[in-house]
Amino acid sequence: MAVFKTLTDAGGLTKQYLSALGAGGWLKLGVVVLFLGGSGLTSQFTGLPIGPETVSDPSELWAAAGVIAAGLLIIGAFGYIAAVLEFVFVDSLRSRSLSLRLYIRSNLGAGVRLLLFRVGVWLASIAVVAVPVAWTVFVGDVTTPAEVTPTQVIGIGLTAVVALFGLTTVNTLTTLFVVPVMLHEQRGALSGWRRFVDAAAANKLGVLATVLLAWLIGFILWAVLTIVGFVIGIVGVFGIVLGGSALTELSSAFEPLIVGAFVAGLIAYQYVVSLVVAPVRSYVRYYALVVLGDAEPRLDLIPTQREAVESDNGVAEAGGDTTASRKPAASGDDPETED
Template identity: 35%
Template sequence: MPWYAVEALDDALDATKSLLTPLDVRQWLKLALVVFFLGSGGGSGPSFSAGGSTGTPSDGPGTTPGPGQFDVPAEFGDVLPILLGLVAVGLLVGLLYVLVGAVMEFVFVESLRRQHVRIRDYAGQHFGRALQLFVFRVALGLLVVVPALALVASVVGLATGGLELSLGLLVGLIPLVVLFGLLVAAIDAFTANFVVPVMIQKNVGVLGGWRRFWPTLTREWKQFGVYALVRVVLAFAAGLVSSVVGGIVGALLVAPVAVVGVLGVSLVGGLDAVLGSPLALTALVVVVLAYVLLLVAVLAVVFVPIQTYLRYHALLVLGDADRDFDLIPELRREIRESG
């Protein structure tokens, strides 16, 4: 019995070449913009973290913190509203990123299907379905965020003296968070790689897409199991490339950012002065975020062929598993007849 995921390895490479060659800089940059919002390409989105602080009223200025209690400096109390504001802004930006990423999932698949990138046209065509995908991903994320917040609360409980109760929660929540994280990652990856094409092909929403895809998944579970194993290997290889290229690009970009940071800290009066000044601390955070965004943008350009290959590979596997879901029948036939 042929394994679709193995047979599609060479075909995905040929499909990638057919889209990206000859080099079209404008189309490549458009794809880089799409890839920027796809994140790691496995159907993953940005992660969110939340934290809280608890305090107890002081008995007086000379009170010494008891065991497991934290003495929060006055300077930190002054900066705390700024930090909370930054967390709120970060959460909003993260949600916007996930929303745009959901739109770009459809733009990417349509671009590979039609071998021409039209971001605005494809985004408008599939915005309703993308909105459903966004809500679906947020709901999936809550399955991890809620136990993760409980895990954070148990760690805080350990630090503040509620040892017995929080330790039991900690022991139980760690495997739960890991299990939910793996499950959510798998569901999101299959949604992006297989359900989104079904949604496009059958003109249905995300739940309708899963209902259409589920019989194929259960019938061809061995094929999709092999695909998952092959995808892990491909992801490992892509991770190695990411580490090498990211290290090189990061090193090249960090120099000017470091110079700006050192000069800025020196002008303000040192790191202590930066931490004590809400304005300076905000400026430092903006510089760091600008560096991260620039790094990700450059890497997006580099990783266009990798993401294109991985998604073509998934489309080929899906079409082999069920011809009714094949978005690229002509390209498939052309590649396999020439091979």
């Protein structure tokens, strides 16, 4: 019953939130969700030829180092924007409004603290995987990948799975619970985590249900959007190839225009997806806020909103019981009947 009530309350809160935002607010919310969905830039900087056997010229080595540094700066910039917008999102859920300029300005410092925490978690996960790798190389006296035994591969693989699971769990809990705690009580990331752990002790099942719900919804969205994106991608690429071929035959000056159209189309698609996903993201966040408030009333960011939703749900339930209340009571159940 408690889980069903939380699901119902989160649904009512999401409905009221989107109604309060209106069309203009929903469009701005799409921008927030777009950045929270990840920039996807990390895959662009993997596998760069920076080994000594591939880069012998010092100038080429410096060029490769410059590309890597630029890539890390871009990733860091997008990571910082996403960290700030985490607080903007929660601020918007709490106030049922979305003032991007105001909320961004007020959460710049919190974004830095969250970004540093996330970087630390990533480095810790990498270090966990690096331990068996280093053990294999130095203790196992492995010099080439061909010398790695199946047992060593399994050990490294299991360690990577554990590290990935831990990374995902920490990031999920941080996003759903620690960020609201940091915002509500003006805490740092580590202090917010300690406060959350103390509060979660009173509602462990609720926290577990929230994490599982977030993962389940995330997997469903990933599966659906992957299929839709694949179909739209094929159609879009086919159209760009045909149109681009026709334009380039007329003049090579159209090539930058074709590239620009491709980039604009990709960004537009991601933004439309963000608009569609925004209500689902809002629902999961509200679910987490309800669980957090139930675990520790002093961490309830939305007490007034919850009271209004629970009142509406109570009225609806009372309305549903009207028919039953009008049925004549049995003689044994009549409170006015005396034996």
